[in-house]
Amino acid sequence: MIAGIETGGTKIVCAVADADAPTEIVETVTIPTSDPETSYLAIRELLGRHEVEAVGLASFGPVDVVPESANYGTVLASPKRGWPGFDQRAALADIVAAPLTVVSDVTGSAIGELRHGAGIGFGSIAYVTVGTGVGVGAIVAGSPVQGLGHPELGHVLVRRHPDDDFAGVCPFHGDCLEGLAAGPAVEARWGSPGSALSGEMLASAVELGAWYVAQLMMTITLSLCPERIILGGGVAKTPGLMRRVRELTAVLLNGYLQDHPAADPDSDFIVPPGLGDRAGVIGALELAAGALAPRG
Numbered sequence: 001m002i003a004g005i006e007t008g009g010t011k012i013v014c015a016v017a018d019a020d021a022p023t024e025i026v027e028t029v030t031i032p033t034s035d036p037e038t039s040y041l042a043i044r045e046l047l048g049r050h051e052v053e054a055v056g057l058a059s060f061g062p063v064d065v066v067p068e069s070a071n072y073g074t075v076l077a078s079p080k081r082g083w084p085g086f087d088q089r090a091a092l093a094d095i096v097a098a099p100l101t102v103v104s105d106v107t108g109s110a111i112g113e114l115r116h117g118a119g120i121g122f123g124s125i126a127y128v129t130v131g132t133g134v135g136v137g138a139i140v141a142g143s144p145v146q147g148l149g150h151p152e153l154g155h156v157l158v159r160r161h162p163d164d165d166f167a168g169v170c171p172f173h174g175d176c177l178e179g180l181a182a183g184p185a186v187e188a189r190w191g192s193p194g195s196a197l198s199g200e201m202l203a204s205a206v207e208l209g210a211w212y213v214a215q216l217m218m219t220i221t222l223s224l225c226p227e228r229i230i231l232g233g234g235v236a237k238t239p240g241l242m243r244r245v246r247e248l249t250a251v252l253l254n255g256y257l258q259d260h261p262a263a264d265p266d267s268d269f270i271v272p273p274g275l276g277d278r279a280g281v282i283g284a285l286e287l288a289a290g291a292l293a294p295r296g
Contacts, residue, residue: 001016001017001018001019001026001050001051001052001053002016002017002018002019002022002052002053002054002055002056002285002288002289002292003015003016003046003047003050003052003054003055003056003096003098003285003288004016004017004022004055004056004057004058004108004281004282004283004284004285004286004287004288005043005055005056005057005058005059005281005284006058006059006105006108006280006281006283006284007033007039007057007058007059007060007088007105008033008060008105008131008132008280009033009060009080009131009132009133009183010032010033010131010132010234011030011031011032011033012030012031012032012033012039012042012043013028013029013030013280013281014028014029014042014043014046014047014281015027015028015029015281015284015285016028016046016047016050016052017285019053019054019288019289019292020289022282022285022286022288022289023116023282023285025281025285026050027046027049027050028046028281029042029043029045029046033060033080035081035082035083036075036082036083036086036088036091040088040091040092043091043092044091044092044095047092047095047096048095052096052098053098053099053288053292054098054099054100054101054288054289054291054292055092055096055098055099055100055101055288056100056101056103056108056283056284056285056286056287056288056289056290056291057073057088057100057101057102057103057284057287058103058104058105058106058107058108058109058111058280058281058283058284058287059073059075059088059102059103059104059105060075060078060080060104060105060133060135061075061076061078061104061105061135061150061152062075062076062077062078062104062149062150062152063075063076063088063102063104063150064076064102064149065102065103065104065107065146065149065150066148066149067102071087072089072102073087073088073089073090073100073102074086074087074088074089075088077172079170079171079172088102089102099288099291099292101287101288101290101291103137103144103146103150103283103287104135104137104146104150104151105129105135105137105280106127106128106129106135106136106137106151106280107127107137107138107144107145107146107150107151107283108137108279108280108281108283108284108287109127109129109137109230109232109273109279109280109283110125110126110127110137110138110139110144110230110279110283111137111139111144111283111286111287112275112278112279112280112281112282112283112284112286113125113127113230113273113274113275113279113283114139115282115283115286116274116275116282117230117273117274117275117279117282118228118230118271118272118273118274118275119139119228119230119274120274122226122227122228123139123140123141123142123227124138124139124140124141124142124224124225124226124227125138125139125226125227125228125229125230126138126139126220126224126226126228126229126230127229127230127232127273127279128213128216128217128220128229128230128231128232128233128236129232129233129236130181130182130183130209130213130231130232130233130234130235130236131182131183131232131233131234131235131236132182132183132184132234133154133178133182133183134153134154134177134178134181134182134213134216134233135151135152135153135154136151136153136154136216136220137150137151138151138220138224138226140224140225140226145224153177153216153219153220154176154177154178154182155170155172155173155176155177155178156176156177156216156219157173157175157176157177158175158176158177158180158212158215158216159215160175160180161207161208161211161212163208164180164208164211166180166185166188166189168180168185169182169184169185169188177212177213177215177216180208180212181208181209181212181213181235182235183234183235186205186209186235189205189208190205194209194234194235194238195234195238197238202238202239202240203240205238206238206239206240206241206244207244209235209238209241210241210244210245210247210248211248213231213236213241213245214244214245214247214248214249214251214252215252217229217231217245217249217262217270218249218252218253218262221249221253221257221260221262228268228269228270228271229262229269229270229271230270230271230272230273230274230279231245231270231271231272231273232272232273232277232279236272242270242272243265245270246265246266246267246269246270247265249262249265249270250262250263250264250265
């Protein structure tokens with residue numbers, strides 16, 4: 001058996017499956033993201049019921065993804081209370097004597113979508129989540145983009161909307177992309193989560209959110225050259241947001257890439273996830289399957 005763990009801003013999903021069929025989950029548990037000790041107690045209980053040969057971890061970041069590092073798997077400067085410095089590899093060591101492969105949560109989602117979702121048939125894709133935070137995972141020529149760390153494009157600085165004077169909520173950068181467009185920013189700006197907005201307030205939230213997310217789409221398009229961008233996360237489900245992001249991406253490109261599908265709001269260049277909310281844990285299971293020797 002293999003295990004996949006996806007840790008996210010609001011929930012953690014842990015699943016086990018056969019290595020030959022990572023999408024056919026045998027058992028799964030979903031728990032709220034709380035303190036690390038409580039969260040990993042539930043994970044340990046699930047893994048302890050199975051003979052696990054390998055584990056894939058798609059972790060919220062920033063997280064150490066350098067296998068040679070002494071801190072491999074450790075959560076770094078996260079704003080989540082109690083998590084910075086938490087060694088996720090050590091938390092599993094005494095319950096699972098199996099190889100552990102670690103990537104960021106959005107890289108895990110990108111892997112899942114590439115193999116089994118909206119990225120099938122492509123070699124280079126980007127997965128963007130706009131939810132509790134903003135993150136980007138990328139696969140270029142079949143391989144995840146990571147080196148000294150993993151992409152943290154949610155913290156890029158963006159051009160402000162002319163009508164926006166909101167200070168931003170990122171504890172590190174204030175008005176970076178995540179500080180202006182993620183779920184906590186939506187709630188702080190409007191006094192309610194995006195799912196509770198309606199009427200003119202919803203229309204304004206969509207316009208502002210799309211303005212900032214479209215800048216990220218443009219940045220990804222110009223820098224990583226993906227064949228498709230998959231846009232997921234709770235905020236991205238806001239009615240009308242996907243369409244407006246496509247439109248504003250084309251506006252911001254301003255004719256620079258005339259034959260590129262990003263310049264056409266009606267193209268399928270920016271799409272929702274094919275796996276829905278399962279992309280991350282499926283990607284984590286794929287990581288675990290890949291850690292095992294090929295079966296003859």
